[in-house]
Amino acid sequence: MSVREEVWTIYRQTLPVMFIALLGGLIAGVLLEEVITVIERLPGLLVMIPVFLATRGNVYAALGGRIASGLHQGLIAPRFRRDPRLIQAIIGSFINAIAIAIVIAIISWISLLLLGRPAASPIELIAIMLIASGLAASVLIVGLLSIIFTGYRRGIDPDNLVGPVVTTLGDIFGMAFIVIAVMIVEGVQL
Numbered sequence: 001m002s003v004r005e006e007v008w009t010i011y012r013q014t015l016p017v018m019f020i021a022l023l024g025g026l027i028a029g030v031l032l033e034e035v036i037t038v039i040e041r042l043p044g045l046l047v048m049i050p051v052f053l054a055t056r057g058n059v060y061a062a063l064g065g066r067i068a069s070g071l072h073q074g075l076i077a078p079r080f081r082r083d084p085r086l087i088q089a090i091i092g093s094f095i096n097a098i099a100i101a102i103v104i105a106i107i108s109w110i111s112l113l114l115l116g117r118p119a120a121s122p123i124e125l126i127a128i129m130l131i132a133s134g135l136a137a138s139v140l141i142v143g144l145l146s147i148i149f150t151g152y153r154r155g156i157d158p159d160n161l162v163g164p165v166v167t168t169l170g171d172i173f174g175m176a177f178i179v180i181a182v183m184i185v186e187g188v189q190l
Contacts, residue, residue: 013156017164024168028053031175038179041186043118044125048108049178052129055100056170060140063093064148064162071152078149086145094137101133102126124185131181132174139173140166 001009032039032049039045066089070076076085105125112119119125147165148158 010160013160017161021164021168024172028171028175035179038182042120042124042182044108044112044120045128047112048104048125048129051104052132052178053171053174055104056136056140056174057166059093059097059100060144060166060170061162063089064144064166067145067148068158068162071158078152090141097133097137098130101129105129127185128178128181131184132177135177135180136174140169143169
């Protein structure tokens with residue numbers, strides 16, 4: 001395949017996914033706008049949102065990269081099955097996501113105190129991050145793997161899917177799960 005054909009293939013595979021990612025980002029922004037009053041009820045939570053969303057992208061992009069490499073090398077089959085490599089990658093990403101959620105809450109709380117800004121209790125912030133992270137992990141893992149496997153079986157390079165898929169799913173579901181976590185921590189009926 002020539003360089004020109006390769007570039008066209010990448011462009012053709014990436015453009016629709018990037019458009020969907022753009023729409024997903026807009027949906028996450030609209031969701032944030034709609035739920036800002038819920039988020040403002042807990043001082044300091046708004047500080048954590050960008051960090052939370054960014055780390056979802058980092059953790060699950062790494063998972064997607066591992067899966068894409070495994071698919072390219074023939075080490076992972078493009079379907080859900082009991083594969084030790086797949087299970088280890090999933091468990092590792094889940095542990096990373098939960099650990100970084102705790103770190104986000106603690107560092108945010110300490111930073112707000114040092115800056116003299118109001119902050120919810122560290123227990124509330126940690127609980128919100130843990131709930132949102134656990135919920136986001138389940139959606140991101142299943143969603144990411146489903147899209148990568150389906151795309152790969154249809155001849156789409158998984159490397160062209162990982163970034164936009166992780167960003168889109170992470171932003172939309174990350175925002176939604178933060179709101180749900182706030183409601184759970186506050187004891188509000190959903």
